[in-house]
Amino acid sequence: MNAMSLPLKSLLGLAVVATTxxxxxxxxxxxxxxxxxxxxxxxxxxxxHGAQGQGNAAMNAxxxxxxxxxxLERQLRHFRNGIRGGERDTYGALMAPMAAALPDDQAVTDVxxxxxxx
Numbered sequence: 333m334n335a336m337s338l339p340l341k342s343l344l345g346l347a348v349v350a351t352t353x354x355x356x357x358x359x360x361x362x363x364x365x366x367x368x369x370x371x372x373x374x375x376x377x378x379x380x381h382g383a384q385g386q387g388n389a390a391m392n393a394x395x396x397x398x399x400x401x402x403x404l405e406r407q408l409r410h411f412r413n414g415i416r417g418g419e420r421d422t423y424g425a426l427m428a429p430m431a432a433a434l435p436d437d438q439a440v441t442d443v444x445x446x447x448x449x450x
Contacts, residue, residue: 363438365446369442373439404448411428
């Protein structure tokens with residue numbers, strides 16, 4: 333089977349996976365992180381994602397533990413900037429205001445670094 337015989341939806345899915353998988357190693361935290369401040373900021377997150385980032389299937393809150401800090405920071409920024417959490421992203425729409433509540437870019441970095449300690 334070649335790429336031309338795949339449905340468009342499959343091709344788009346492959347493009348997303350490839351972009352994330354191959355672009356990721358070049359992404360780093362945008363600034364120095366304050367893990368202790370991140371711990372304090374995470375208190376709001378633990379309501380859905382759990383005290384140790386284990387996630388909550390009943391709330392459709394994914395596991396965060398084990399994720400790389402650059403990935404977490406990138407996703408939080410996407411929620412804050414409207415890239416994720418739009419009208420067709422039902423579960424992301426719940427996350428967008430949570431990410432927007434982080435007071436600044438440094439808070440995004442700090443909470444991402446703290447989550448990465450799980």
